Amino acid sequence: MGGISSHSAAERCAHRMGLYGCPLLLLLLIGASVCWGECPCSDPALCQPIQDTRDFEVYVFHVCGENWKFYDWAHVTTVALFADYEPELLCYAHSKGARFVLTGDVSLKDMVDPDNRSAWITKKVNLAKMQYMDGINLDIEETVLRDTPEYYALTALVKETTEAFHREIPGSQVTFDVAWSPKHVTSRCYNYTAIADLCDFLFVMSYDEPPQIWTECIAGANAPFNQTITGYEEFINIGIDPKKLVMGVPWYGYDRTCLELTEDNKCVLQKMPCQDAEFSDDEDCQVGYSSIMKQVNSSLSGRLWDDFQKAPFYNYKDPNGKIHQVWYDDPESISLKVAYIKTLGLRGVGMWHGDLLDYSDDPIAQQQTADMWKVLLP
Known part of the structure; x- marks a missing residue:
């Protein structure tokens, strides 16, 4: 779901955890046991779908491990x-x-066929029912041009998925992930207003945003403040109800290798990546908040602040003597954006992803983690 927006980090984490090493037969047997077995909870009432909707949404993506045990469940x-x-x-x-x-992710080329679309939706609904789940998040980030078969198929997919889940699982929730702006980011020319109307709400991936200064090839913020807030205004200006928008914030940053570090802390990068619209979405450069916190205090610069992009960063030298610059989000930068949830009347907040904090028993890490959860509440 989210550069980390393609949620490929989930796959890397899953591979490390051995989650994709099971033979197909074993997976089928697991599915069968869930389907035919009894409720896995000690209290059968816990297998009933959640039907209540809280006033403020706190949306968490869980990727791997058992960190979920330490989430802020008072607000999730x-x-x-x-x-x-x-x-x-x-x-x-x-x-x-x-x-x-x-x-759920699916090839839109396949979804153009109504029968394929119906079969895919039925499969997902049945899986959710087998596993006593409460809906689906559609994370489809394909390039789609206006007035193409895929353009109409995507809208139909959202409509039919929402109808099927709402019908089959009372109180279920269908959400759709969108980029930080509706202005055709990476050629995702979706029918945003229709999709927002058809599902329960949009999760806006306000990260992996392009550089704000195209005249210079320098490192910059993952989610610069002004650009991020402008994206929400653009969604609202095309007629989307603010209550259909959940603000996504990044719990990760980007580590860039500098060709040169200027006296005013500009990290000069190679020309080629900066000319690419996908410049900021480089998985090899992504680094989680817990790793950043372990490095920042011992870095060359310590934590620095850019008041134009309203984001923290720092510089460090690797074992080969190369200078790096790391841009990230922390409680200060996130709090500035989260304050606009009330101002704009948004539905809530979420993050990519919930497992990027340090949930160990180290007192310093515990405070850093608590601060990141706390700042989600405006």
Whole structure:
């Protein structure tokens, strides 16, 4: 779902955890046991779908491991699963009144055929029912041009998926991930107003945004403040109800190797990546917040602040003597954006992703993690 927006980090994490090493037969057997077995929760009531909707949405993507045990469950409303299915997580989420939803990605080329589309939706609904889940997050980030078969198929997919889930699972939730702006980011020319109307809400991936200064090839913020807020205004200006928008914030940053570091802390980069619209979405350069916190205090510069982009960064030297610059988001930068949730009347907030913090018993890490959860509440 999100450069980390393609959620490919989930796959890398899953591979490390051995989540994709099971033979197909084993996966089928697991699915069968869920389908034919009893409710996996000690209290059968916890297998009932969540039907209540809270006033403020806190949307969490779970990618791997057992960090979910340490989430701020007092405020979490939805957990979207980008990892292997965990019955224990299902029971725990439901015990806290939080929805536990599937994630779905599919080739739009296949969805042009109504029969293929119907079959895919039926499969997802059945899987959700087998696993006692509460809906689906559609994370489809394909290039789509206006007035193409894929353009209309995508809108139909959202409509039919929402109708099927709402019909088959009372109170279920269908959400759709969108880039930080509706202005055809990376040629995603979707029918945003229709999609927003047809599903429960949009999760706006306000990260992996392009450089604000195209005249210079320099490192910059992952989610610069002014550009991020402008994106929400653009969604609202095309007629989307603010209550259909959840603000996504990044719990990761980008580590860039500098060709040169100027006296005013500009990290000069190679020309070629800066000419690419996907410049900021480089998986090899992505680094999670917990790793950043372990490095920043011992870096060459310590934490620095850019008041134009309203984001922190720092410089460090690698073992080969090369200078790097790391841009990221922390409680200060996130709080500035989250304050606009009330101003704009948005539905809530979420992050990519919930497992990028340090949930260890180290007192400093515990405080850093608590601060990141706390800042999500405007």
